[in-house]
Amino acid sequence: MGKLTRRTFLISGAMLGGGALFGFIATPNRLGIRRSSSKQEAWLATWVNIAADNKITVLVPHAEMGQGTHTALPMMLAEEMEADWSMVQMQQAPAESIYAVGDMIKGFLADGLDVPAVFQRHTDYSFYKIASLMNMQITGGSGSVRFTGQAGMRRAGAAAKEMLIRAAAENWQVSVDECEAKLSQVFHHASGRSSSYGELAEQAASYEPPLHPVLKKKEDYTICGKPIFRFDTPAKVVGMQNYGIDIQLPGMKYAAIRHAPVFGGSAVSFDKSGIANGKGIETVVKLADSVVVIADNYWRAKTALSDLSVEFSDGEHGDFNSNNLFVEFTKALSSADIEVDFEQGEAGKELSSAAEIFSADYSVPFLAHATMEPMNCTAYFHDGILEIWTGTQDLLGARAFAAEVAELDFEKVIVHPVQLGGGFGRRLPTTGNYIEDAVRVAMQVSYPVKLIWSREEDMQHDYYRPAVQSQFKAILNSEGQPQLWHNVYTDIGINDDTAAAFTPYAIPHQSISRVELETPVPVSYWRSVEHSSQGFFLESFIDELAHKAEKDPFSYRLSLLKQQPRFAAALVQAAKNIGWEKNLPKGHGLGIAIKESFGTIVAQAVEVSLDDKDNLKIHRVSAVVDPGEVINPEIARSQIEGGIIYGLTAALFGKISVEKGRVIQSNFPDYQVLKLSGTPEIDVAFIESGERIGGMGEVGLPPIAAAVCNAIYAASGRRIRQLPLIDQNFNILA
Amino acid sequence: MAFKxxxxxxxxxxxxxxxxPLLWVLRDELGLTGTKFGCGIAxxxxxxxxxxxxxxxxxxxPVEAVDGAEITTIEGLGKNGLHPVQQAWIEHQVPQCGYCQSGMIMSVVSLLDNTGNPTDEELNQAVTNVCRCGTYQKVRAAVDSLKQS
Structure with missing residues (x-):
């Protein structure tokens, strides 16, 4: 790949061709659609380009990390535009402010959700302006389709269609109502005339876009709802997909890095005498908390780095031990210093007067993301300009972050979009330590540097899913129905959506609260965020209550979901799909769990078996998903399967432990992951309830741990309150 | 030292x-980046x-261990039109992020070359590649579709 500069961006934009450029952008004072002119720079303001030869290019502001957004968003725009899908192509939008994703913020607010902390920097402008001011082009919160797609792409497509119809109607001097748009053409059936979008585009672009374009009805869809092939598959099966780690630039050098092993530690000094004469070794750079060897080949840099003698200081946290943290958690949970997030009925009174209180403590450990592509960033500082190539879930955010690190103006930084070899929350600007390393190195040398973290660095210097402990107390009435639900859990950060801990079940007296603590372990968003732990806690404890009441756990849940028809429907379907009533072989058990996250309700039923030697096998998962509406069922199914595998891996094996301030796990052998052999059969069914569209990328994960543990209880009578399962004396096939 | x-x-x-290691010869010396770095410890x-x-x-x-050997990478697999495994990967829409798929495909091709009709257990034993996106079920479906009936 050649050297790309801001200038070539603009030229390549112009090369997209003439014709109309339609974009939905929201201005500071109103949400509207603005046409952009076809001047060289104008394409930056657009989401769709129609070329004279009828080719339609959709610019997608979000990052592709495997979730399929680069296909799903163009589908939504093309659907409303009545485009001929065979002529639609996708282009990743660049890291420019005009592509800030205002609909993400608007979406969170419209849902009545708290805006997550990463979004909360300004709230007094309209949403686009906020996103633009924040340099936010974030991909996360399972929000691309439900916010950018629903509020942005659909409206842009519908507006473009109305403008194209108007152009044709004016040419033919007929009413727009007599014209129909279909397959990138406008027809006037009465006279048998037709014009292609390519022919009409330039004229259509001269109109003021309609503010309130009419969206299509679901029953009229020809693109959305279909299992259309992804744009990115062909390149990915021939090794031609370009990831950040694959960037090659003229004169580029390779760098390997070793960080101070203790969180908050620093690099003091190094002795390079041992590597001075190594072949291809360029130099050694010391950063505040790391040392970096630069060479003409990554292996040479990495080999020299392992031979380099470095002195690190431990800083303040050399005594930190994650096992002690859970002791601290237990103490904190009984302290009075709690933050109450939800109260209903008279929870306090009920608790003090109760004859029998049923209680249970649960906990989950820290987890690493372990994306398949280790963290890496290529950076080149030249002519006062910093260029970076890196996989990021937020192009604009990465640009602002790199500018801050380099102490450069935002305008002096160029971020080149590349495909991400997995994201899962690891590649956000707030977790941009890999970008910071590369930028700091690049500012000290005169050539482009590709800095690659080893897997060990990737695992030991992640921002981890927070460890959480949760304490429940409940009281059942004489029929076994819960009267009181009392829950307090630990919060060490990354707990923006406190509603993740709320229960959907009808329980008259409730108190849900948390205790805030601080730890030296860096934490961040991890696929499904709070729901990853809360799903396990909530759905395990309700299962315990069902057994306590001597009721079937599926029927028990159902009896508490009379006011929640979407939950009930998903639960019933999942039970049916697994065969809840079937006769099971000896040692087998069924478990069920349900969790809403990111606007989507997911029920999962699981079949497991345990033999007399505690060999645990997960046989099958039946997932039922109500996201309101499904844009691409094949991509959606992949996302649900992926969420289940990621969550199952964590439930079975996942644990990051810290001793003396250092992460113990270092690579896949001691941070074990599920492989083909351990993967259960997974069936996924969708319920298109027609409710507001929900997310897909994360929602498959939250119920799985509880569903598995509930099945283990059914099979063996062993209740699991602590993850991972590998630490609970099970033998598990990866 | 020179190696052929x-x-x-x-x-x-x-x-x-x-x-x-051959990986870094391919990637950094020869620019064949379709083969990926994931863990560094096999x-x-x-x-x-x-x-x-x-x-x-x-x-x-180590490259010295493969001196004189014939090496096929993902770039070479479909040189004369897509390999049936690559076609099946498209048909079944297997890749998500795609990063592990070069290695996954090369493992599957090798298995099918040896055993036209692998059992589930043979597949499990032969294809132990890690995929964090969780494409395993689609990998299995794509392999099943390639079995000689």
Whole structure:
């Protein structure tokens, strides 16, 4: 790949061709659609380009990390535009402010959700302006389709269609109502005339876009709802997909890095005498908390780095031990210093007067993301300009972050979009330590540097899913129905959506609260965020209550979901799909769990078996998903399967432990992951309830741990309150 | 030191240290970046290529051990039109992020070359590549579709 500069961006934009450029952008004072002119720079303001030869290019502001957004968003725009899908192509939008994703913020607010902390920097402008001011082009919160797609792409497509119809109607001097748009053409059936979008585009672009374009009805869809092939598959099966780690630039050098092993530690000094004469070794750079060897080949840099003698200081946290943290958690949970997030009925009174209180403590450990592509960033500082190539879930955010690190103006930084070899929350600007390393190195040398973290660095210097402990107390009435639900859990950060801990079940007296603590372990968003732990806690404890009441756990849940028809429907379907009533072989058990996250309700039923030697096998998962509406069922199914595998891996094996301030796990052998052999059969069914569209990328994960543990209880009578399962004396096939 | 490799059918001479793993010869010396770095300890399979027709992890394989060998990488697999495994991967829409898929495909091709009709257990034993996106079920479906009936 050649050297790309801001200038070539603009030229390549112009090369997209003439014709109309339609974009939905929201201005500071109103949400509207603005046409952009076809001047060289104008394409930056657009989401769709129609070329004279009828080719339609959709610019997608979000990052592709495997979730399929680069296909799903163009589908939504093309659907409303009545485009001929065979002529639609996708282009990743660049890291420019005009592509800030205002609909993400608007979406969170419209849902009545708290805006997550990463979004909360300004709230007094309209949403686009906020996103633009924040340099936010974030991909996360399972929000691309439900916010950018629903509020942005659909409206842009519908507006473009109305403008194209108007152009044709004016040419033919007929009413727009007599014209129909279909397959990138406008027809006037009465006279048998037709014009292609390519022919009409330039004229259509001269109109003021309609503010309130009419969206299509679901029953009229020809693109959305279909299992259309992804744009990115062909390149990915021939090794031609370009990831950040694959960037090659003229004169580029390779760098390997070793960080101070203790969180908050620093690099003091190094002795390079041992590597001075190594072949291809360029130099050694010391950063505040790391040392970096630069060479003409990554292996040479990495080999020299392992031979380099470095002195690190431990800083303040050399005594930190994650096992002690859970002791601290237990103490904190009984302290009075709690933050109450939800109260209903008279929870306090009920608790003090109760004859029998049923209680249970649960906990989950820290987890690493372990994306398949280790963290890496290529950076080149030249002519006062910093260029970076890196996989990021937020192009604009990465640009602002790199500018801050380099102490450069935002305008002096160029971020080149590349495909991400997995994201899962690891590649956000707030977790941009890999970008910071590369930028700091690049500012000290005169050539482009590709800095690659080893897997060990990737695992030991992640921002981890927070460890959480949760304490429940409940009281059942004489029929076994819960009267009181009392829950307090630990919060060490990354707990923006406190509603993740709320229960959907009808329980008259409730108190849900948390205790805030601080730890030296860096934490961040991890696929499904709070729901990853809360799903396990909530759905395990309700299962315990069902057994306590001597009721079937599926029927028990159902009896508490009379006011929640979407939950009930998903639960019933999942039970049916697994065969809840079937006769099971000896040692087998069924478990069920349900969790809403990111606007989507997911029920999962699981079949497991345990033999007399505690060999645990997960046989099958039946997932039922109500996201309101499904844009691409094949991509959606992949996302649900992926969420289940990621969550199952964590439930079975996942644990990051810290001793003396250092992460113990270092690579896949001691941070074990599920492989083909351990993967259960997974069936996924969708319920298109027609409710507001929900997310897909994360929602498959939250119920799985509880569903598995509930099945283990059914099979063996062993209740699991602590993850991972590998630490609970099970033998598990990866 | 010079080593002769026949890479995707073309004879290639590389002058590198004998200990340099084949992965980094391919990626950094020859620019063949379709083969990926995942773990560096042969635990994940992202770096799998064919050495004399056999699926082999290359991140710890010294180049001196493959002097004179025929190497096929993902770039060479479909050189004369897509390999049936690559076609099945498209049909079943297997890849998500795609990073592990070069190695996954090379492992599967090798298995099917040896055993036209692998059992589930043979597939489990032969294809131990790590995929964090969780494409395993689609991998299995795509392999099933390629079995000789």
């Amino acid at each position: 490799l026949i890479i995707n059918g073309e004879e290639t001479i590389v002058d590198v240290e004998p200990a340099m 635990a994940c399979g992202a770096c799998t290529v064919h050495v004399n027709g056999v699926a082999t992890r290359t991140c710890v394989l």
